[in-house]
Amino acid sequence: MLNRRGPTRPGEKSPSYWGPPAPRCYNWFDVDLLKNAISSIKVGVEDSQSTEHERLLSAVRNIYAGILLLYKEKLRRLSPPNSDEALLKAIILPRLDADGKVIFMGRGRKTVDVQQMKERFASLGIATDWGRFDRISGVRNDLEHYYANVSEAQLRGLISDAFVLVRDFVVSQLDEDPRALLGEDAWQEMLAVSEVFEKERRECQELLESIEWASDALCRGVLSLACENCGSPLLRAGPAAAAQQDEVGLECRACGEREERESFVPRAIASALENELYLSHSDGNETPYVACPECSVEAYVIEEGRCALCGHEADHSCSSCGGNIPPEELDSSPLCGWCAHMMSKDD
Ligand SMILES: [Zn+2]
Ligand SMILES: [Zn+2]
Ligand SMILES: [Zn+2]
Incomplete structure (x- = not known):
C-alpha cells in the first residue's frame, strides 16, 4: 500500500504514529x-x-x-x-x-x-x-x-x-x-x-406534588411523564377530589386524554429508574424494578420492597434456605429460585 503521508520534508515534523492531523x-x-x-x-x-x-x-x-x-x-x-x-x-x-x-x-x-x-x-x-x-x-x-x-x-x-x-x-x-x-x-x-x-x-x-404518593420513585417518575396521546408534559392529577394516590388518574391539560393508574404507574417507574436500569445492565448493579409477583405489572420497586401499583410487599428472604431472594427470582417468593426449583422436583 502507498504511504499516503509521503516522505518527511526537511524542517517538517515527522508524522506521529496516530497519523497526520485532520485536514x-x-x-x-x-x-x-x-x-x-x-x-x-x-x-x-x-x-x-x-x-x-x-x-x-x-x-x-x-x-x-x-x-x-x-x-x-x-x-x-x-x-x-x-x-x-x-x-x-x-x-x-x-x-x-x-x-x-x-x-x-x-x-x-x-x-x-x-x-x-x-x-x-x-x-x-x-x-x-x-x-x-x-x-x-x-x-x-x-x-x-x-x-x-x-x-x-x-x-x-x-x-x-x-x-x-x-x-x-x-x-x-x-x-x-x-x-x-x-x-x-x-x-x-x-x-x-x-x-x-x-x-x-x-x-x-x-397538583401532582400535592398527592401523597406511597412510593418515592413513583412520585419522581410521575413528574417526568408526558401525555401518551399528544406528548404534552402538562399532566395533572384527576379527578381533583382524589388526594389519595390509589384513586388518582392523570389528565392531559392539552388534549384531555385520561390515563389510569395501571398505565401511568409502570411508565413513571420506568422513567424514574431509567438510570438505575442502565447501570444494572452496564455495571452489573442490582435490577431496580421487576414485574410484581402479585399484579404482574412492572412496578415492583426493589429498593422500596413494594409494588408502586398494588402495594404488595413480597418476602425478600427465602422461607426455606433463608437466603436473600434476588430481584429476578422474586416471582417465586417466598422461596428463592433454587428452593422453588428443588421443591417442584420433589412433587
Ligand atoms: Zn395530551
Ligand atoms: Zn403489584
Ligand atoms: Zn432458598
Whole structure:
C-alpha cells in the first residue's frame, strides 16, 4: 500500500504514529459554532410556526442541533490553545510537546457525543439543565425512530424547554446576551411560548406534588411523564377530589386524554429508574424494578420492597434456605429460585 503521508520534508515534523492531523478545513476552530447554534435555533423557532409536517420536524431537529452546538462552543472555548480543540474531540490522547511535557490533544474528526458531553460537563463543573435537554432529545429521538406526528402541545413544551435552557446557558456559561444573539423576533416568540407554558407546567406539577404518593420513585417518575396521546408534559392529577394516590388518574391539560393508574404507574417507574436500569445492565448493579409477583405489572420497586401499583410487599428472604431472594427470582417468593426449583422436583 502507498504511504499516503509521503516522505518527511526537511524542517517538517515527522508524522506521529496516530497519523497526520485532520485536514485544516475540518477543524472546528474554523467553524463559528456560536453563530451556527443561534441560526439553527432561530430557523427552528420559525419552522415551529408552520402547520406543515415537514417543517415541524425540521423545527425539532434544528432546535436540538442548535443546543448541541451551544454546548460544543463551551467545550471549544475551554480547550487549551494548540490542543486541536481537544475537549470537542471524541478521542483525547496524551503526547509530548517539544519540551518533553505531557499535553493532551484531540485526535481525528469525530466530535463528542451527548454522553461524552455530559461526562465532560460534569468533570469540568459546567452547569446546564440536563432535564430539559433530555426532554428535547426525547422528542427528537421519537421523531427520528418512528414516523410520529409532532403535536402543537409537544412543540410548545420543546420550545419552552429550549428557551429556558438557551437563556440560562448563554448567560451563565458563554457570557453572552441571549436577546441580542437571538434577535428581538425570535426572543419574543420564545419568551411568549415559554411564559404561558412554564406557568401551566408549574400548576400541573404542584397538583401532582400535592398527592401523597406511597412510593418515592413513583412520585419522581410521575413528574417526568408526558401525555401518551399528544406528548404534552402538562399532566395533572384527576379527578381533583382524589388526594389519595390509589384513586388518582392523570389528565392531559392539552388534549384531555385520561390515563389510569395501571398505565401511568409502570411508565413513571420506568422513567424514574431509567438510570438505575442502565447501570444494572452496564455495571452489573442490582435490577431496580421487576414485574410484581402479585399484579404482574412492572412496578415492583426493589429498593422500596413494594409494588408502586398494588402495594404488595413480597418476602425478600427465602422461607426455606433463608437466603436473600434476588430481584429476578422474586416471582417465586417466598422461596428463592433454587428452593422453588428443588421443591417442584420433589412433587
Ligand atoms: Zn395530551
Ligand atoms: Zn403489584
Ligand atoms: Zn432458598
